[in-house]
Amino acid sequence: MDKRERIIQAAIEVFREHGIEKTKISDIVKKAQIAQGTFYLYFPSKLSVMPAIAEKMAARMEGAIRQSVDSQKEWTGQLREMIGAVFTVTGEYRDVSALVYAGLSATEHVREWEDIYRPLYMRVATIIEEWEREGGVRKTDPHRTARLLIGLAESAAEQVYLFDSFDPAEEQKQQEAVYEFVINALRM
Incomplete structure (x- = not known):
């Protein structure tokens, strides 16, 4: 699974767990096991x-x-x-x-x-x-x-x-x- 796909999958899981408002980008990158800067290469915001x-x-x-x-x-x-x-x-x-x-x-x-x-x-x-x-x-x-x-x-x-x-x-x-x-x- 490429990094973009890992971010998307992680975002789905974290949004399910915490909802949109409470989710932070740091939660998504932790779940995706990528660096925070990598997230921003693919997406400018959650x-x-x-x-x-x-x-x-x-x-x-x-x-x-x-x-x-x-x-x-x-x-x-x-x-x-x-x-x-x-x-x-x-x-x-x-x-x-x-x-x-x-x-x-x-x-x-x-x-x-x-x-x-x-x-x-x-x-x-x-x-x-x-x-x-x-x-x-x-x-x-x-x-x-x-x-x-x-x-x-x-x-x-x-x-x-x-x-x-x-x-x-x-x-x-x-x-x-x-x-x-x-x-x-x-x-x-």
């Missing part, structure tokens, strides 16, 4: 690590969708798998998600959000374009639809994992509600 953490989360979600969505299935099955992947990753990063949102919104880095998520949106837009070519869904702007779909699924997952006490039955109901909503929005 909050500037947030986009890198968000990139990891978005890349993990894109990878989960790539692995989960079976292109041999009908679009409805693919949609269900896509929503499931978003919920899975959001659940994995539940404690980090709130920190990242708080950290990004507290800085100028919030403007980077669309760039960070671009590869994820592109993956989903490509899948939606295929659904359109196959005639399964009505014509849309696939890129805008991808952003809306990911935003909806991620927000619905956050409601289950971040804001409520976790209940597996509620998780399933929430996934089903997202699925039904998107099916009705895209169906011809």
